[in-house]
Amino acid sequence: MTGYALRTQSPNPPHRSLPYLLTLPALLALIGILYPFVLGVYYTFTNYILTEPGNIRFVGLTNYIEIFKTLDFWKAFSLTFVFAGSVVIIELALGLGVALLLKDAFPGVRILRSLLIIPMMIPPIVSALMWKVILLPTDQGVLNHILSFVRFPPIAWLGDSATALLSLIIIDVWIYSPFAILIFLAGLQSLPKEPYEAAKVDGASGWFMFRKLTLPLLTPCIVLVTLFRLIDSLKVFDIIYATTKGGPAGATVTLHIQSYFEAIRWFRMGRGMVYLFVLWFLCFIFSKALSRLWTKVLMR
Amino acid sequence: MRTSHLFIRVLKILGLGAYFTFALGPIIWIAMMSLKNSNDVIASPPKFVFTPTLENYKAITVGQHAQHVETLRPDYPKYFLNTLIIASATVVVSLLLGTFAAYSLARFSFRFKEDIAFTFLSFRFAPELMVILPLYIVFQKTGLNDSYSGLTAAYQLVTLPFLIWVLRGFFEDIPREIEQAARVDGYTWWGVFRKISLPLVKPGVAAVVILSFIFAWNNFIFSMILGGERTQTITLGILGFIGYERVLWGQMAAATMICVIPELILAFFVQNYIVRGLTFGAVKG
Numbered sequence: 079m080t081g082y083a084l085r086t087q088s089p090n091p092p093h094r095s096l097p098y099l100l101t102l103p104a105l106l107a108l109i110g111i112l113y114p115f116v117l118g119v120y121y122t123f124t125n126y127i128l129t130e131p132g133n134i135r136f137v138g139l140t141n142y143i144e145i146f147k148t149l150d151f152w153k154a155f156s157l158t159f160v161f162a163g164s165v166v167i168i169e170l171a172l173g174l175g176v177a178l179l180l181k182d183a184f185p186g187v188r189i190l191r192s193l194l195i196i197p198m199m200i201p202p203i204v205s206a207l208m209w210k211v212i213l214l215p216t217d218q219g220v221l222n223h224i225l226s227f228v229r230f231p232p233i234a235w236l237g238d239s240a241t242a243l244l245s246l247i248i249i250d251v252w253i254y255s256p257f258a259i260l261i262f263l264a265g266l267q268s269l270p271k272e273p274y275e276a277a278k279v280d281g282a283s284g285w286f287m288f289r290k291l292t293l294p295l296l297t298p299c300i301v302l303v304t305l306f307r308l309i310d311s312l313k314v315f316d317i318i319y320a321t322t323k324g325g326p327a328g329a330t331v332t333l334h335i336q337s338y339f340e341a342i343r344w345f346r347m348g349r350g351m352v353y354l355f356v357l358w359f360l361c362f363i364f365s366k367a368l369s370r371l372w373t374k375v376l377m378r
Numbered sequence: 379m380r381t382s383h384l385f386i387r388v389l390k391i392l393g394l395g396a397y398f399t400f401a402l403g404p405i406i407w408i409a410m411m412s413l414k415n416s417n418d419v420i421a422s423p424p425k426f427v428f429t430p431t432l433e434n435y436k437a438i439t440v441g442q443h444a445q446h447v448e449t450l451r452p453d454y455p456k457y458f459l460n461t462l463i464i465a466s467a468t469v470v471v472s473l474l475l476g477t478f479a480a481y482s483l484a485r486f487s488f489r490f491k492e493d494i495a496f497t498f499l500s501f502r503f504a505p506e507l508m509v510i511l512p513l514y515i516v517f518q519k520t521g522l523n524d525s526y527s528g529l530t531a532a533y534q535l536v537t538l539p540f541l542i543w544v545l546r547g548f549f550e551d552i553p554r555e556i557e558q559a560a561r562v563d564g565y566t567w568w569g570v571f572r573k574i575s576l577p578l579v580k581p582g583v584a585a586v587v588i589l590s591f592i593f594a595w596n597n598f599i600f601s602m603i604l605g606g607e608r609t610q611t612i613t614l615g616i617l618g619f620i621g622y623e624r625v626l627w628g629q630m631a632a633a634t635m636i637c638v639i640p641e642l643i644l645a646f647f648v649q650n651y652i653v654r655g656l657t658f659g660a661v662k663g
């Protein structure tokens with residue numbers, strides 16, 4: 079593993095302008111992306127309604143104040159964090175657990191490791207749709223059918239506001255736990271051998287070694303999985319759009335989904351962009367903090 | 379001692395069995411579903427044993443009217459082709475824009491270098507709609523919405539930061555001494571880049587190209603907002619099988635298989651690079 083910040087000294091370029099010339103095309107593309115971003119931030123201060131593009135008025139902080147006063151915003155806000163927190167914790171635990179099982183060589187382990195990439199490479203929207211079929215309510219859904227073998231009553235899964243969020247968490251864990259597993263596997267395979275041999279000589283138990291050696295040595299992996307999975311699950315969109323579209327009864331409306339409703343379904347561009355700006359800000363803070371933490375644990 | 383050892387082994391096997399049933403079960407179920415006829419597919423309780431048929435695949439590719447399967451002229455081949463065009467064009471443009479940037483960020487020191495690199499990275503962590511919704515307004519004004527060129531430009535957001543960061547890591551892996559030796563031999567930087575560095579990162583470039591292609595192929599939100607009737611992509615097409623007017627589970631399953639099998643084959647070729655790619659070069663697996 080190497081840190082984003084751990085760079086060796088680079089030589090000076092042959093011409094001072096050369097690096098800029100080489101980065102320029104990509105930078106221009108970047109500006110093409112930054113322009114809509116800035117435009118979006120500007121929209122948060124306007125009353126922009128999609129159907130009345132000729133009538134854009136600057137309204138200052140009105141959108142922000144109005145939205146922060148609504149219960150809808152805080153519901154979406156907390157739901158976003160409940161979802162993100164749950165999937166990050168489950169994926170960390172499951173990822174580490176399965177990685178430990180796949181760490182040692184045994185017949186077929188290479189095939190199992192290869193198979194792990196399947197859920198990650200399928201479009202998330204398609205994975206979600208596959209799960210929608212599997213989680214069909216009543217006995218028509220195959221999961222309910224299998225559960226009925228052990229006398230479980232059918233669950234409505236995505237169709238019930240009590241289980242809809244849980245269903246989404248299951249789908250997310252299905253898609254992204256291989257990502258955590260593969261990172262932990264890479265981490266486990268690069269662990270130094272000496273401290274373990276020393277601990278064995280001292281008669282340390284397996285659990286003790288896991289807690290005092292493996293976990294601390296895997297800190298960079300834990301931070302990295304948290305970084306990628308936390309940010310991506312804060313901005314979750316595809317799997318909700320493909321399954322519940324925020325329903326039933328608003329039980330799965332996250333900030334990203336609500337911004338889509340505001341801007342596209344209800345044409346309130348200004349308000350939609352406020353939701354997005356808040357979400358962007360959260361993602362920005364967390365990604366900054368976690369990537370800084372990551373370089374710090376690597377330097378240690 | 380020996381019994382506890384055996385007990386742990388059994389637990390391990392059970393754990394792995396449970397996880398891989400969870401991980402592979404859904405895809406196996408969808409593969410089975412794609413081979414069911416229209417009656418079997420909606421059977422309640424669901425059928426594990428059935429006579430396989432290819433009618434779903436026929437219906438979405440050539441539109442053959444098999445019994446009980448209602449199908450209009452299939453649009454699915456068009457979606458497939460659209461996605462192929464957009465994803466390929468996206469990767470080519472990213473490669474042209476990004477390779478030099480990646481090399482320059484890896485090899486030279488210059489002012490604002492890390493700021494530039496981090497700005498590229500920050501888009502990886504931004505909610506997509508934050509850029510797409512304003513871009514939608516821009517596209518409507520400039521007539522770029524529902525156009526291949528517009529989507530290719532917008533898709534750069536998916537592939538360009540990825541390509542630059544991962545390729546930068548590959549260029550950094552080349553021992554500096556090799557390049558320096560070539561410079562001493564009288565090569566210009568361009569000669570070094572073309573004759574030495576580029577050939578050395580070839581496997582990395584291949585992996586980045588394939589993974590970028592898969593990310594572009596898998597994208598949904600960009601084509602949903604910025605695309606339209608003409609440029610509709612495969613992910614939207616698959617979603618279209620399940621709607622208010624029609625719920626065609628069997629055809630959806632067949633469409634899913636046609637969508638994912640090519641990319642899974644591609645992914646297996648670059649599996650050793652996947653962790654590195656997905657972490658933007660942070661983990662060199």
